[in-house]
Amino acid sequence: MDRELLESQLAELPLYQYAFIDTGDLCFSERIRWICEHECPMYNRTWACPPAVGSVEECRARCLAFDSALLIATITEVSDIANIDETLATRMPHEEITRQVTQLVRAQGLETMTLSTEACAHCARCAWPDAPCRHPEKMYPCVESHGIVVTDLAEKTGIDFYAEGNIVTWFSLIFYR
Ligand code: SF4
Numbered sequence: 001m002d003r004e005l006l007e008s009q010l011a012e013l014p015l016y017q018y019a020f021i022d023t024g025d026l027c028f029s030e031r032i033r034w035i036c037e038h039e040c041p042m043y044n045r046t047w048a049c050p051p052a053v054g055s056v057e058e059c060r061a062r063c064l065a066f067d068s069a070l071l072i073a074t075i076t077e078v079s080d081i082a083n084i085d086e087t088l089a090t091r092m093p094h095e096e097i098t099r100q101v102t103q104l105v106r107a108q109g110l111e112t113m114t115l116s117t118e119a120c121a122h123c124a125r126c127a128w129p130d131a132p133c134r135h136p137e138k139m140y141p142c143v144e145s146h147g148i149v150v151t152d153l154a155e156k157t158g159i160d161f162y163a164e165g166n167i168v169t170w171f172s173l174i175f176y177r
Pocket residue numbers: 046047048120121122123124125126127128132133134135136138139
């Protein structure tokens with residue numbers, strides 16, 4: 001990878017922070033999957049979520065098939081972070097930046113796998129489980145869906161996980177090889 005070129009391109013995007021990581025630094029936990037299963041209304045609703053993404057062990061193997069990844073974070077200020085609708089509305093700009101960064105990495109001739117935020121919302125009704133995903137090239141599973149402990153990763157990379165006040169922070173991981 002031409003990291004210098006990529007970093008000059010990243011500087012043009014409204015990113016809050018980013019870090020290049022070795023995938024060996026990722027921490028995977030069944031506890032994160034437990035939260036998906038018991039606390040997320042999107043569990044078993046899309047191809048981007050468990051159980052469609054496979055077991056945590058399968059997700060781990062898929063991630064570790066790549067040696068390197070780029071962690072990106074964006075932040076947006078909202079008037080009230082407790083307002084779920086307002087908070088979630090900040091997600092789509094982050095998804096667009098994730099798509100752009102993925103394209104920049106791919107433009108260097110690299111193969112990528114991208115994990116992003118929440119469940120997939122490209123279709124009004126997901127094809128899961130009756131038919132294959134309609135847009136696999138655009139569908140980014142959630143980072144947490146793979147059992148990745150984002151707080152651990154943020155700490156290791158020095159990226160702020162909890163911002164002060166009414167700041168929404170979103171993370172994505174772009175694996176490349
Ligand atoms: S692109 Fe459509 S079919 Fe594929 S995961 Fe997203 S919502 Fe489901």
